[in-house]
Every structure is written in structure tokens, then in C-alpha cells.
Amino acid sequence: MIASINVVIPRTKDAALATLAENAGKCTLLAGGTDLMVALEDGRFTSKLVVDLSRLTELRFVRRESDELVIGALATYTDLLRSPHVAQMAPELVLCAREVGAAAIQNRGTLAGSVANASPAGDPLPVLLARDAGIEVASVRGTRTILATQFFVGYRRTALAPDEMITAIRIPAPKVGERFYWRKVGTRRAQSIAKMVLALRATATNGTLQAIAIGVGCAGPTPLRTPKTEALVAGQRLDKMLIDEARRSLAAEVAPIDDLRSTAVYRRRVAGNVLATFLASLT
């Protein structure tokens, strides 16, 4: 089975896009392999052609471009942890990258691979939703940027066309006064898939919660935003009553399931509690 898989190893992005265009829908991209190799081992991998992106050094970067943090598709979690730009512009992504798997996984796994994999439990995906990040994708037809909030279209399904690949993730720079938070609840810190994961972005001034964005994982078929709770609490006086209301609203709005890692009841409660903890820290 493994012997029947062919691999193409493009050296440039353009060569990769040409290969992708020729084999649209019939090939699988390979980056760090931390999801793909597990699928191969489990027998869930059926593709006969792999396009190995790992030699595309032009896509392995983390940089600041005026008002955006730009993370190249081949940047690993370890690259994120070493980048001063990430520390400055997306501190919650640092918290997250430190808890993805363990060192060996962080050394190989890429943020773009997680985005393409589109797991509802993907640790960094709520961050991208809460930050209104853009997913930059390219094909021989050109480049476009899809909002993270429009990228995850169904269970493990994305807005990528068959001939497209992710080239970068673009995160808008923090606005004045914005605060960020990320929290995963799992069985242990290292090497565990989340029971519940939340990313938060908020601005509070003079006791008022000006704006909030909530990204949640393990709460439905895709990572998602919770617009009802966001609208309910934005612009309100940030006091105990509001925090309790926010907790109840989020617990009701998320739609988790019972599975082998946790129960829906537990997940709802934890989501509400994490939000309440964050809001309390803003007062």
C-alpha cells in the first residue's frame, strides 16, 4: 500500500501549484506529516500521489507586514514560539503553540496543516477565528485571501478549491487596548486532544466591555464563532451580572457532543467558565 504511493517534491511554490493544477483532486499535500502520517498508519489514507511541500523554504517564514502578522504555510509551531513578532502580535498563539503535542510535534507540525486539516478540535483554529485572520490561498489561477470565519465549511471541510493550497495565514495587528486569551482543557497539558478549547479577544475601557470575539473548538462540526453571546455582551457594563450572563449564554450557544474524550454537558459548562474567567480578568 505504502509502496504504491508516488511523491512529487517541488522546489518552488510555482512548481507546487503547477503540480497541483495538473492533479487537482487526485493528490494530497504533505507538510509536517503529523496528521498525514497518522492517517497513513491507520489506513485512512487512500491517495496515490503526495506533493511534499516541505522543501518550499520560501513559505517557511514568520514576519510582520505593516498591519499584519504573516505566517508562511511551512512555519512550524516551534517557529511560532521563536518569533518575536508572534510574541508581540499574537501572544495567545504562543500559549497555544506550547501546548500542541510536545516538542517533536511542535518541531514538525505547521499552522497551515492544522488549518487545512480543519479538525473541530484543532487548538489554533479558534485563535484564527477570534482574530478575524485571513487564510491566503494560491493556485495557478491566482491568489486570494479567505476569512477564517468563512474557511471552515463543514466537518473537516474547507473552502479550498481542489487546485489550491494555503500559502500563508494573515493575522491583523492588535488594536489599542485589545486583550487576548487562549485556553485548552484536556486530560493533560502535553500530547492531548482538547475536550474544549477557547480563544478570546476583547477590549474593555472604563468598566465597559467595548467589543469581544469568541472562537471555540470542540463545540460543533467545525471550530466556530459565537455571534449571539458576542452581541449580547458587547457594549455592556462589565460587572458580575454581565459575566454570569455571558457564562450562561455561551454554555447555551455552543453545540458540543458526547464523545470518547468528554461529554456535551461538561464542555458547555467549561466553555462558560473559561469565558467568565477571562472577563473577570478584564475588570
Added chain:
Amino acid sequence: MKILLGVNGVSKTVEVAPMRRLLDVLRLDLALTGTKEGCGEGECGACSVLLDGVLVNACLIPICQTDGAQIVTVEGLSNGAALSPLQRSFVSEGGAQCGICTPGMLVASHALLNQTPHPSEAQIREGLAGNLCRCTGYTKIVAAVQKAAATP
């Protein structure tokens, strides 16, 4: 696919399927059985090796990604029969019992000490968080790494 790679400083050429795991090439094609297979899916760290100096799980690396690379396995840590200070600490502190996790623990500890020569206990536990041990309860492994770090 023809792959040229350095293993513990020795050049090797193998002709294998491109998606074959580095773990299998090491153990089966190159007869370096120090690297172990526990889970086969990145969870246990028994297959830890260095790829161009970076800690990876050999069960998650397709061989096509190693063409031109330098690999270090547990066999490369000692100088023939002469154990490294880190290996000697594992022996003296009782950091190995059944031994199945030990090659991975050694390689991961080696990678940690390369990067952080004097790690705190928390840094050791974080650096070894991807390596599972059913026997020791970890305490003696941590002590072994601490001792190696303190050895000049």
C-alpha cells in the same frame, strides 16, 4: 526512490518507497534497532531521533523528507561502547527499567540539553512531555537529566 542520508555521521544510500517511515528504514533497512516503535503515531516518543539536529518522531517522518539530511539515533550518542555522560547518568540514577522508552528518552534529553544546557525541572518535564514511560514514574529520569546537566 533513492535516498542519500547521513546516519550517526555515516553516509547511507537506500532505495525505498518514498512514503516509507524513517523508523522502518532505520530498523529494517539499516538494522539500527536502538530506535523503538511504541505507538506508531507520534504519541509515545519511543522512536525519537534527531533530524538535522531537531527532535522528531521517526514514525511520523516519510523517508522522502530525509534526502540529504543528517540523522542521529541512540546508537550515535555513545562513542562505541563508551557511554555519554547522559547515558551514564541514566544508568547511575536508575532512569531505565524495562528499557523500551530509554532510547527515545535519551535522544529527547540529548536534544533538550543541546538547547538548554541547564534546564529547570519544569523544563525537563516539558522537554520530555512527548516521551512516555510505563515503569519509572519519570522521577528518576528527571534526576538523570539533572545529573547529566550538572556534569561538566
